[in-house]
Amino acid sequence: MEFVRAGSARDMGPWGKRDDMVVHRREPFNAEPPRHALARRVLTDPESFYSRNHGPIPHIDARAWRLRVDGLVERPLTLSLGDLRERFAERQLLATVQCAGNRRAGLLDVRDIPGEDPWGPGATSTAHWTGVLLADVLAAAGVRPGARHVAFAAPDVSPLADPPQPFGGSIPLAKAISGEVLLAWGMGGRPLHDVHGAPLRVIVPGWIGARSVKWLERVTAQAEPSSNYFQAVAYRILPPDADPSRTGPEAGIPLGPVGLNCAILAPDGGTPLPPGPTQIAGYAYAGEDRTVARLDVSLDGGRTWAQAQLDAPLSPWTWQEWRIIVDLPAGDTVVTARAWDSTGVTQPESPATLWNPKGYANNSWDRVRLTTTGAQ
Ligand SMILES: Nc1nc2c(c(=O)[nH]1)N[C@H]1C(S)=C(S)[C@@H](COP(=O)(O)O)O[C@H]1N2
Numbered sequence: 001m002e003f004v005r006a007g008s009a010r011d012m013g014p015w016g017k018r019d020d021m022v023v024h025r026r027e028p029f030n031a032e033p034p035r036h037a038l039a040r041r042v043l044t045d046p047e048s049f050y051s052r053n054h055g056p057i058p059h060i061d062a063r064a065w066r067l068r069v070d071g072l073v074e075r076p077l078t079l080s081l082g083d084l085r086e087r088f089a090e091r092q093l094l095a096t097v098q099c100a101g102n103r104r105a106g107l108l109d110v111r112d113i114p115g116e117d118p119w120g121p122g123a124t125s126t127a128h129w130t131g132v133l134l135a136d137v138l139a140a141a142g143v144r145p146g147a148r149h150v151a152f153a154a155p156d157v158s159p160l161a162d163p164p165q166p167f168g169g170s171i172p173l174a175k176a177i178s179g180e181v182l183l184a185w186g187m188g189g190r191p192l193h194d195v196h197g198a199p200l201r202v203i204v205p206g207w208i209g210a211r212s213v214k215w216l217e218r219v220t221a222q223a224e225p226s227s228n229y230f231q232a233v234a235y236r237i238l239p240p241d242a243d244p245s246r247t248g249p250e251a252g253i254p255l256g257p258v259g260l261n262c263a264i265l266a267p268d269g270g271t272p273l274p275p276g277p278t279q280i281a282g283y284a285y286a287g288e289d290r291t292v293a294r295l296d297v298s299l300d301g302g303r304t305w306a307q308a309q310l311d312a313p314l315s316p317w318t319w320q321e322w323r324i325i326v327d328l329p330a331g332d333t334v335v336t337a338r339a340w341d342s343t344g345v346t347q348p349e350s351p352a353t354l355w356n357p358k359g360y361a362n363n364s365w366d367r368v369r370l371t372t373t374g375a376q
């Protein structure tokens, strides 16, 4: 296995991404599309799909690659890509992937979060994934009694982990065998790009992106959650006064299912607009087994709200588009959006109420400041 360096001639861009990606870091590569690139479409094209990496991007020789399935199983397996295609039924999954750090920028406005990138609302994207069900592969291996979790291991060593270690994580067995989790080799009808986990990655729909482990090498049935840094230490909600460099494994609340969230994608506030009727559009996403039931927009900071037109999800695992025409007054206007989900829950008003030391799961009301042409 070799590692692909940012800026190498192998790939344009260097990761095949659009020129106007917001690049938070080049090494490891972390980038999100601008708001307008996600607006008014359910599917995100591969050039616009965000990418979140904790270490160098591996370039894996797909012919030499093998997936190991081991741990508490009757029959440990070693599978090539060909084996996966031949032995298991091919499945399609239309799913949104969302990073737990999506919209962290709003938390950084409250208080600094050293070492963590200021993601906007673009650390989430949606694609058609092609592969096989994790449930089918686990059934072939025969999960033994006593297994409660399924751990995923990858080869990319993260210098950000303490100590540095390959990326990994786990999900509960119940989710793993639910028939919802895919081992994917295709994205948007094409083979997975290196940056998205070629030759094979996990897609855990409705759960934080960190569980959708890329460059998957090993699937292990086990009694306990993964002890990998990114499961046991990072991707946890710590109390506001905790020092993340001092908290040990198992502190805080481990993140799993994604919380209700929404974002305003267009207009993005970048250019002045004529006053008058203006379409506001965005996404809302409820994660796991919920859907978005209502989307409210306010022009007066949340005193009064109007209901946006909200699309049904295209699959149980996708974000939902919404839009509304508002009468934009002359001058500056802060547009606010909040979603309600199918359990009747809505989003918190302020990022200050949910600030946490690693900056995860900001699902406070989204706000965009619009200004009109000719404003004083
Ligand atoms: N091996 C590996 N898998 C990984 C990561 C990683 O750094 N290494 N990042 C995770 C995180 S935090 C997210 S949000 C998603 C991002 O997937 P994407 O880069 O395809 O958008 O991949 C997850 N899988």
Ligand SMILES: [Mo]
Pocket (backbone or CB within 6 Å): 052, 098, 099, 100, 101, 208, 209, 210
């Ligand atoms: Mo993430």
